Structure formats: C-alpha cells, structure tokens
Amino acid sequence: MTATLIPPVHAAADKPAHRDSNVLRWLGAYTASMVGDNVYYLALSWAAVQAGTPSQAGLVMAVSAVPRALLMLGGGVVADRFGPRRVVIGSDAVRCAAVLTVAALLFAASPGLWLLALLAVLFGTVDAVFMPAVGALPARVTGRDQLARVQGMRGLAIRFANVVGAPLGGLGVALGGAAAAFGLAGLLIAVSVPLLVSVRMRDLPTDVRTDVRTDLPTDVPTDVEVGGEAGPHPMGAAQDTACRATPWQDLRDGLRYLRGHRVLAPLLVAIALGDLGFVGPLNVGLTLLAEQRGWGASGMGWVLSGFGAGAGVAALLLTVRGRLPHAGRVAAASILAGSVAIGALAYAPSLAAAVGTALLVGLLAGLSGALCGALLQTQADPAYLGRVSSVAGIVSLGFAPLSMPLSAAAIGWWGTGPVFVTSATVCGLGGVVVLCSGPLRRAHLPR
Incomplete structure (x- = not known):
C-alpha cells in the first residue's frame, strides 16, 4: 500500500464544537444511533418476555455481553487499523440490517427465542468493534481544544437518548408489537449512516509530542492518507503501530x-474504581433501597430523575464552557465529593432528600466522567485511541457490571448502609489515585 504524505493543515482557529456543522453532523449520527439502541433493547426485552419465561428473557438480554467483553480489545485494533469512521459506518450498517431483518421475520412469523438470542449475540459482537471506534472518532472531527466540549455534547446526547428511547420503543410496541419496535430501531440506526458519510475527517495532529516509551520528542509529520482516511505516519509517535504487520502485534503495542503512559495508565485505574463503586449502588442498590424505605417504583423513578438531571447539568456545563481549568484536580475533587454523596444516599431521611442527593451524585459523577473522558481523548495519541477506548470499555462494560450481583448479595447480608459506604469508598479510591499520580493530577485540557 502506498502512503501519501499530506501537508499539515494549520487553521487559524477551530470553530466551537457546538457551532461546527461537521461536529453537529457527527452528533446527529451519534444521537440517532443511541436512540435506536434504546428502542432496540426495549424491543428485545419485550419480545423475549413474550416468547419465553422471565429467566429465558434475562438470558437473552445478557448474552450480548459475552462477545462484547471478549472481543472488545480486538475491536480497538480494528478501529485503529481501518479508521474509526469507516468502522462506525460499517458497524451501524450491519446493526441496522440485522434489526430490520428480525423485524421482517417477526412480522411474517414467530421464530422464537433462538432468533432473539442470535440477534443479541450479533449485536454484542458488532458492539465490540463499534464502541472503540465511537470512542476514537471525536478526535478526528474536531480540534483537541474542543474535545471537552464534545464530551459534554456526547453526554447530552446520551441523556436525550435515555429519555426519548424508552417511550419511542413503547409506542412502537403499542402500535405494532415487537416487530414494529425493531423496525423503528433499525430506521433510527439507519439515519446515522448518511450523516456519518458526510462527516469530514481531520488529519492526525502534527504538534510536538513526547513518546512515552522513549521520552524523545516526535515533531515529525504524522499525517498519512491510507485508503482515503487519515492515518499515522510511520515516523510519528505511533511508529510501531503503523508498521506492525499483524493485528496481534498491534494489540500488544x-x-x-x-x-x-504516565497519565493514561492511572486514569484508567481511576475510571475502573469509579465504575466499580458507582454501578452497583445506582442499579441494584437503589432498587433495594427504595423497597426498604417504602418509596415504591415512583419514588425510585424520582431518584433516578434527579441523578439524570444532575448528569445533564454537568454535560451542559462542559458544552457551554468548553473546558475547565486544572482538569486533573477538578476530576479528583469531583470523584471524592461524589463518593461521599453516594454513601450519604443510603442514609437520606426522606424521598425529597434522596432526590436532592441523587441530583448531587449525578452532577459530580457526570462532571468527573466527562473530564476523565476528555483527558482520555486529549492525552492519547489519536493513532492509539481505538485501543485506549477498548480498554476503557472493557473496564466499564466488563468489570463494573460484576458489582451488581455482589452488591445485591452484600445488601442481603449487611444492609444498604454498609454496602453503599463500601461502594463509596471504592469509588473514592479513584480520586485518591488521581491525586497520587503527579502527571494525572497536573493534567489539563488544551486551550
């Protein structure tokens, strides 16, 4: 393959991401895909419950996690080798075709659980490639100084998808059953494809960097056009990645x-601890807490709404401001304060106090999560972002869910208070890791 050098592009100034039509097309594609995902999961759960027992339905819902966890590291390699946009477009096309095919089969007949399980496995397999590519894409559609704002916009899109997706899925089920809901999910995912095709990819950055393995500056051009999409120049900081002959060598590299890496390594540890301490209490733990306090399903809904509102405010803050100074220190403070709020949630004296505490948890967790995501984007060499995102994805989607059954069992033994406090301590250790790592503590977002 012939590599064609592209002269570096020096723009006078990047547009703010929320005013950049290129970023907005990406955001539209991402939002449509996320809403489609929410509709798909509701349709899958409804169809599985209708076709089998509750335990069988639970198995169908969980089966997609296996290929996702096992294959995600390889998915990061695929995203870096072939370019994130190409991988996301291909993944969305496959997901759309699979969901629409199942919708057509359900309209024509009732194939049973085996079809739903097959769809779940396929979805999980494609997600293993899709998610790392999604994580690597923002660095190719905007400048480094806008990545924090993009993280805020991405957070708003996720909140919007969570709020809108379930009612849309329910409407589809009400109008035409699971087949109609699957069809709606497929159409929403299909919307993302032409939008992604229209998104322009930026050249990889050419600024002076330091190779973390050699501590030597690498200020040579790093932009190469490979197969129509910008890729790393063999002489840049990602020299080994560009020259590797096999995917296995790419993965090891x-x-x-x-x-x-002096920033990314402790940052991933902090993210892992934060997720492990956060997922259990805010999923299984909150349900059991609402049952014990007599808040009921509506009360739990209000608490979840408080959390969602807080996270939305944090995402909006980053979208408007674009960056926060001293990102490493602010992330550490947010993690530590958020962990205290998680522990306090179990001791809220009333539903109103619990909603207020959940609002604070959402605000602090949303802020720390967005800042950690922005640091991940800006500190990683773009040529490695697919693999970096895949490791972060395994932490969030592979390790963190393990805390849910453990939290449920522990609450049965010791009660909600001690378990929430223990989870808060684990979460707080993430902030301690940030404070103890000098390079991460001093890390900041580019102007």
Whole structure:
C-alpha cells in the first residue's frame, strides 16, 4: 500500500464544537444511533418476555455481553487499523440490517427465542468493534481544544437518548408489537449512516509530542492518507503501530503504550474504581433501597430523575464552557465529593432528600466522567485511541457490571448502609489515585 504524505493543515482557529456543522453532523449520527439502541433493547426485552419465561428473557438480554467483553480489545485494533469512521459506518450498517431483518421475520412469523438470542449475540459482537471506534472518532472531527466540549455534547446526547428511547420503543410496541419496535430501531440506526458519510475527517495532529516509551520528542509529520482516511505516519509517535504487520502485534503495542503512559495508565485505574463503586449502588442498590424505605417504583423513578438531571447539568456545563481549568484536580475533587454523596444516599431521611442527593451524585459523577473522558481523548495519541477506548470499555462494560450481583448479595447480608459506604469508598479510591499520580493530577485540557 502506498502512503501519501499530506501537508499539515494549520487553521487559524477551530470553530466551537457546538457551532461546527461537521461536529453537529457527527452528533446527529451519534444521537440517532443511541436512540435506536434504546428502542432496540426495549424491543428485545419485550419480545423475549413474550416468547419465553422471565429467566429465558434475562438470558437473552445478557448474552450480548459475552462477545462484547471478549472481543472488545480486538475491536480497538480494528478501529485503529481501518479508521474509526469507516468502522462506525460499517458497524451501524450491519446493526441496522440485522434489526430490520428480525423485524421482517417477526412480522411474517414467530421464530422464537433462538432468533432473539442470535440477534443479541450479533449485536454484542458488532458492539465490540463499534464502541472503540465511537470512542476514537471525536478526535478526528474536531480540534483537541474542543474535545471537552464534545464530551459534554456526547453526554447530552446520551441523556436525550435515555429519555426519548424508552417511550419511542413503547409506542412502537403499542402500535405494532415487537416487530414494529425493531423496525423503528433499525430506521433510527439507519439515519446515522448518511450523516456519518458526510462527516469530514481531520488529519492526525502534527504538534510536538513526547513518546512515552522513549521520552524523545516526535515533531515529525504524522499525517498519512491510507485508503482515503487519515492515518499515522510511520515516523510519528505511533511508529510501531503503523508498521506492525499483524493485528496481534498491534494489540500488544497498544497495551504496551497504555502501560507506559504516565497519565493514561492511572486514569484508567481511576475510571475502573469509579465504575466499580458507582454501578452497583445506582442499579441494584437503589432498587433495594427504595423497597426498604417504602418509596415504591415512583419514588425510585424520582431518584433516578434527579441523578439524570444532575448528569445533564454537568454535560451542559462542559458544552457551554468548553473546558475547565486544572482538569486533573477538578476530576479528583469531583470523584471524592461524589463518593461521599453516594454513601450519604443510603442514609437520606426522606424521598425529597434522596432526590436532592441523587441530583448531587449525578452532577459530580457526570462532571468527573466527562473530564476523565476528555483527558482520555486529549492525552492519547489519536493513532492509539481505538485501543485506549477498548480498554476503557472493557473496564466499564466488563468489570463494573460484576458489582451488581455482589452488591445485591452484600445488601442481603449487611444492609444498604454498609454496602453503599463500601461502594463509596471504592469509588473514592479513584480520586485518591488521581491525586497520587503527579502527571494525572497536573493534567489539563488544551486551550
């Protein structure tokens, strides 16, 4: 393959991301895909419950997690080798075709649980490639100084998808059953494809960087056009990645890059601890807490709404401001304060106090999550972002869900208070990791 050098592009100034039509097309594609995902999961759960027992339905819903967890590291390699936009477009096209095919089969007949399980496995397999590519894409559609704002916009899109997706799925089920809901999900995912095709990719940055493995500056051009999409120049900071002959070598190189990075390595540890301490209480733990306090389903809904509102405010803050100074220190403070709020949630004296505490948890968790995501985007070499995102995805989607059954069992033994406090301590350790790592504590977002 012939590599064609592209002269570096020096724009006078990047548009703010929320006013950049290129970023807005990406955001539209991402939002449509996320709303489609929410509709798909509701349709899958409804169809599984109708076709089998509750335990069988639970198995169908969980089966997609296996290929996602097992294959995601490989998905990061695929995203870096072929370019994130190409991978996201292909993944969305496959997901759309699979969901629409199942919708057509359900309209024509009742194939049973085997079809739903097959769809779940396929979705999980494609997600293993899709998610790392989604994580690597923002760095290719905007400048480094806008990545924090993009993280805020992405958070708003996720909140919007969570709020709108379930009612849309329910409407589809009400009008035409699971088949109609699957069809709606497929059409929403299909909307993302032409929008992604229209998104322009930026050249990889050419600024002077330091290779974390050698501590030597690498200020040579790093922009190469490979197969129509910008890729790393063999002489840049990602020299080994560009020259590797096999995916296995790419994977090893990416893991070595992460292990030796003075910011990314402790940042991923902090993210893992935060997720492990956060997922259990805010899923299983909150349900059991609402049952014990007599708040009921409506009360739990109000608490979840408080959390969602807080997270939405944090995302809006980053979208409007674009960056916060001293990102490493602010992330550490947010994690530590958020962990205290998580522990306090179990001791809220009333539903109103619990909603207010959940609002604070959402605000602090949303802020720390967005800042950690922005630091991940800005500190990683773009040529490695697919692999970096895949490791972060395994932490969030592979390790963190393990805390849910453990939290449920522990609450049965010791009660909600001690378990929430323990989870808060685990979450707070993430903030301690940030404070103890000098490079991460001093890390800031580019202007």
